[in-house]
Amino acid sequence: xxxxxxxxxxxxxxxxxxxxxxxxxxxxxxxxxxxxxxxxxxxxxxxxxxxxxxxxxxxxxxxxxxxxxxxxxxxxxxxxxxxxxxxxxxxxxxxxxxxxxxxxxxxxxxxxxxxxxxxxxxxxxxxxxxxxxxxxxxxxxxxxxxxxxxxxxxxxxxxxxxxxxxxxxxxxxxxxxxxxxxxxxxxxxxxxxxxxxxxxxxxxxxxxxxxxxxxxxxxxxxxxxxxxxxxxxxxxxxxxxxxxxxxxxxxxxxxxxxxxxxxxxxxxxxxxxxxxxxxxxxxxxxxxxxxxxxxxxxxxxxxxxxxxxxxxxxxxxxxxxxxxxxxxxxxxxxxxxxxxxxxxxxxxxxxxxxxxxxxxxxxxxxxxxxxxxxxxxxxxxxxxxxxxxxxxxxxxxxxxxxxxxxxxxxxxxxxxxxxxxxxxxxxxxxxxxxxxxxxxxxxxxxxxxxxxxxxxxxxxxxxxxxxxxxxxxxxxxxxxxxxxxxxxxxxxxxxxxxxxxxxxxxxxxxxxxxxxxxxxxxxxxxxxxxxxxxxxxxxxxxxxxxxxxxxxxxxxxxxxxxxxxxxxxxxxxxxxxxxxxxxxxxxxxxxxxxxxxxxxxxxxxxxxxxxxxxxxxxxxxxxxxxxxxxxxxxxxxxxxxxxxxxxxxxxxxxxxxxxxxxxxxxxxxxxxxxxxxxxxxxxxxxxxxxxxxxxxxxxxxxxxxxxxxxxxxxxxxxxxxxxxxxxxxxxxxxxxxxxxxxxxxxxxxxxxxxxxxxxxxxxxxxxxxxxxxxxxxxxxxxxxxxxxxxxxxxxxxxxxxxxxxxxxxxxxxxxxxxxxxxxxxxxxxxxxxxxxxxxxxxxxxxxxxxxxxxxxxxxxxxxxxxxxxxxxxxxxxxxxxxxxxxxxxxx
Numbered sequence: 001x002x003x004x005x006x007x008x009x010x011x012x013x014x015x016x017x018x019x020x021x022x023x024x025x026x027x028x029x030x031x032x033x034x035x036x037x038x039x040x041x042x043x044x045x046x047x048x049x050x051x052x053x054x055x056x057x058x059x060x061x062x063x064x065x066x067x068x069x070x071x072x073x074x075x076x077x078x079x080x081x082x083x084x085x086x087x088x089x090x091x092x093x094x095x096x097x098x099x100x101x102x103x104x105x106x107x108x109x110x111x112x113x114x115x116x117x118x119x120x121x122x123x124x125x126x127x128x129x130x131x132x133x134x135x136x137x138x139x140x141x142x143x144x145x146x147x148x149x150x151x152x153x154x155x156x157x158x159x160x161x162x163x164x165x166x167x168x169x170x171x172x173x174x175x176x177x178x179x180x181x182x183x184x185x186x187x188x189x190x191x192x193x194x195x196x197x198x199x200x201x202x203x204x205x206x207x208x209x210x211x212x213x214x215x216x217x218x219x220x221x222x223x224x225x226x227x228x229x230x231x232x233x234x235x236x237x238x239x240x241x242x243x244x245x246x247x248x249x250x251x252x253x254x255x256x257x258x259x260x261x262x263x264x265x266x267x268x269x270x271x272x273x274x275x276x277x278x279x280x281x282x283x284x285x286x287x288x289x290x291x292x293x294x295x296x297x298x299x300x301x302x303x304x305x306x307x308x309x310x311x312x313x314x315x316x317x318x319x320x321x322x323x324x325x326x327x328x329x330x331x332x333x334x335x336x337x338x339x340x341x342x343x344x345x346x347x348x349x350x351x352x353x354x355x356x357x358x359x360x361x362x363x364x365x366x367x368x369x370x371x372x373x374x375x376x377x378x379x380x381x382x383x384x385x386x387x388x389x390x391x392x393x394x395x396x397x398x399x400x401x402x403x404x405x406x407x408x409x410x411x412x413x414x415x416x417x418x419x420x421x422x423x424x425x426x427x428x429x430x431x432x433x434x435x436x437x438x439x440x441x442x443x444x445x446x447x448x449x450x451x452x453x454x455x456x457x458x459x460x461x462x463x464x465x466x467x468x469x470x471x472x473x474x475x476x477x478x479x480x481x482x483x484x485x486x487x488x489x490x491x492x493x494x495x496x497x498x499x500x501x502x503x504x505x506x507x508x509x510x511x512x513x514x515x516x517x518x519x520x521x522x523x524x525x526x527x528x529x530x531x532x533x534x535x536x537x538x539x540x541x542x543x544x545x546x547x548x549x550x551x552x553x554x555x556x557x558x559x560x561x562x563x564x565x566x567x568x569x570x571x572x573x574x575x576x577x578x579x580x581x582x583x584x585x586x587x588x589x590x591x592x593x594x595x596x597x598x599x600x601x602x603x604x605x606x607x608x609x610x611x612x613x614x615x616x617x618x619x620x621x622x623x624x625x626x627x628x629x630x631x632x633x634x635x636x637x638x639x640x641x642x643x644x645x646x647x648x649x650x651x652x653x654x655x656x657x658x659x660x661x662x663x664x665x666x667x668x669x670x671x672x673x674x675x676x677x678x679x680x681x682x683x684x685x686x687x688x689x690x691x692x693x694x695x696x697x698x699x700x701x702x703x704x705x706x707x708x709x710x711x712x713x714x715x716x717x718x719x720x721x722x723x724x725x726x727x728x729x730x731x732x733x734x735x736x737x738x739x740x741x742x743x744x745x746x747x748x749x750x751x752x753x754x755x756x757x758x759x760x761x762x763x764x765x766x767x768x769x770x771x772x773x774x775x776x777x778x779x780x781x782x783x784x785x786x787x788x789x790x791x792x793x794x795x796x797x798x799x800x801x802x803x804x805x806x807x808x809x810x811x812x813x814x815x816x817x818x819x820x821x822x823x824x825x826x827x828x829x830x831x832x833x834x835x836x837x838x839x840x841x842x843x844x845x846x847x848x849x850x851x852x853x854x855x856x857x858x859x860x861x862x863x864x865x866x867x868x869x870x871x872x873x874x875x876x877x878x879x880x881x882x883x884x885x886x887x888x889x890x891x
Contacts, residue, residue, distance in 0.1 A: 057089035061116035104157040135200040176244030179203030179282035207233035209284035262330035268294025300366035307375035345411025350379040382438035423619035455480035500524040594779040598686040608633030642674035659752035668743040682777035689738030699850025699869030703736040704879030706773035707843040714835030744771035841877025849873035
């Protein structure tokens with residue numbers, strides 16, 4: 001037996017055979033630069049075996065284990081079926097090698113035989129030190145790592161490497177990158193450790209180059225391709241993801257083709273085959289559909305059978321939209337089943353089964369349909385579950401349900417509950433209340449499966465305008481504070497001419513009762529301004545308002561609620577004394593009578609109410625329903641101001657289908673004063689009137705519409721001394737006065753875009769705005785020409801009220817002679833206040849009209865709104881504005 005000792009190495013050959021069978025070969029390893037690396041070895045393909053003599057067998061005297069480091073020898077022996085005292089053969093030793101390799105613990109195994117003394121020589125697989133990805137940009141490392149079978153501190157195995165490569169490639173194929181490849185490499189380290197490196201070549205997205213349709217004669221290729229989600233790649237679709245190949249979309253498109261034909265009456269239509277071919281460069285796919293259209297059918301006899309006692313067949317027939325002789329439409333049949341199911345749900349039959357039975361008459365090409373309503377018990381709500389909410393408390397969702405546990409089921413109440421939960425704005429739009437069978441046939445479990453979204457809003461708008469120069473507005477709002485549905489908000493606004501700070505809080509359910517309570521504290525510093533005759537901006541009046549408001553509201557019915565409020569504010573209206581005062585008094589000549597009348601400190605104490613009707617399907621982004629509000633505020637519970645302000649507003653939304661949303665909005669207001677007029681001035685203070693312009697009336701500037709006083713300067717010819725009104729509109733000063741009454745209307749259509757634009761969060765719309773503000777008492781106007789002292793002489797000293805002008809140089813000669821007469825050569829006489837002429841514009845109920853388009857964009861840095869509007873109808877004095885934008889973010 002001594003002469004017959006031999007070494008069996010069949011295991012190596014076996015391992016190579018397995019790898020070749022599974023992968024068809026693997027790439028060779030490359031040497032990597034790492035600290036103290038050992039020579040690199042192949043990840044997947046061991047070295048080929050060396051031939052060795054083979055023994056015929058014998059009796060096992062002993063079994064020794066050599067080379068094991070981490071694994072105990074007894075553990076190695078337990079993996080084989082060889083036992084001391086037993087016989088062994090070539091086949092049993094080969095099987096032992098296979099068993100040891102099957103454990104995937106060893107990189108190499110040999111069995112040495114010395115006259116029955118067997119020695120199992122093993123080389124353990126290394127321990128993974130780390131896993132490294134290189135070349136991956138489209139899929140981040142953290143996502144790839146979660147999909148791998150290998151992990152640091154695990155035993156390296158080739159099968160897991162193969163599985164990981166297949167999984168990585170699958171992830172890239174799901175993104176449409178069929179040209180992606182993965183090359184595994186390994187770096188040997190000391191202490192039998194390795195670094196595994198996956199070098200990824202992502203490649204481009206595999207696009208759909210062509211979509212071929214064979215067998216269609218009734219509809220063109222273009223008509224059918226327009227029904228599919230998958231689109232051919234082109235420059236016009238460079239932003240769309242639908243040009244990438246996706247096997248799931250391929251199956252979906254087959255369903256879309258079938259739906260299109262069935263909707264048009266082709267009841268026998270079928271897709272014979274759908275084949276996708278990858279081009280040799282793996283960059284594009286060519287998709288080919290083979291279809292059979294069949295004959296076109298019409299509706300035949302339509303009948304209804306109902307097994308539910310109080311859900312009569314005659315009642316169901318009134319819900320059927322199809323009629324005999326019309327072209328067959330499968331979509332109409334599906335919609336009918338849904339409508340009948342919902343109607344049954346209104347009567348409490350949550351699980352009513354409506355089964356349309358078809359009788360196809362091929363000879364007459366008609367489709368007879370019988371809608372059979374199976375018997376079902378009246379259902380009651382057994383339990384309401386709320387799932388998916390991590391921050392929002394259950395009670396916040398439960399209190400929006402229009403059904404309670406134990407109530408009779410009602411599908412309308414379920415739908416209304418969905419709308420109310422969506423209107424909270426706390427959850428993703430795709431929310432549906434699932435209905436599952438309860439513990440008995442007449443019991444139903446309602447499950448609100450919600451997915452929370454960001455409810456914090458950080459709004460930031462910044463811009464530059466010719467009026468206010470740099471403008472910045474910042475506000476922070478948390479609409480679901482502490483997960484209780486409470487709203488906490490704060491805002492700051494700053495520009496050259498306005499500053500404000502406001503803090504507010506609202507509790508929608510006080511003490512878990514359906515009573516809302518909230519309050520606001522604010523301080524607003526507004527500086528109105530106009531232009532001087534040299535084009536510079538000029539501050540007119542300053543209004544500093546400090547106050548608070550308390551609010552409450554209670555529902556009267558499901559759609560009607562009433563709200564009340566009480567507020568106190570203190571207004572301080574001032575003018576710059578150095579500019580507008582003469583002898584310690586406001587000068588009507590300089591400031592205008594309307595500004596002088598507005599000065600003073602006033603306390604306003606007001607109480608008001610609102611009656612609200614609201615059945616919008618979504619309070620955040622409605623698509624149907626209407627909302628109307630009537631409100632009045634009375635100022636006069638103490639304080640210095642007495643008036644009644646009345647406002648009404650209404651809006652309505654229509655879902656036009658194909659994701660077109662139309663909306664109409666109207667509002668109007670009127671304020672009546674209970675104070676007496678003083679010196680002919682309007683008893684409604686300038687700061688209490690209605691103003692209109694951007695952003696309410698797009699296409700017009702801030703306070704750009706309505707009554708206003710425009711002051712035009714006189715210019716003097718230095719040679720002739722003749723004075724004429726300036727024709728340069730930039731030298732005019734313009735003061736908006738506001739009005740007692742206003743109205744505003746808006747029509748808007750939201751336009752859906754393709755899938756690519758939808759993925760970017762773009763929602764464009766076109767709109768028409770119309771409105772007007774009017775009804776102010778016409779102020780006392782002035783026309784003052786240089787050299788005419790009749791209006792201002794009583795207010796000015798003789799030295800300060802006139803000047804002598806050199807007729808040759810047009811320069812002022814000072815001081816004025818004590819005689820009061822100008823010296824020779826200085827015959828022109830004028831006052832220190834430049835000449836001007838005031839005109840009153842805009843006090844007209846005639847509509848201002850603008851048309852334009854805007855885009856809402858959910859950009860990566862927050863919601864962004866752009867409006868471009870052109871004023872079509874305007875009145876003299878109105879100020880227009882073409883472009884506005886607003887940007888914010890959410891957290």
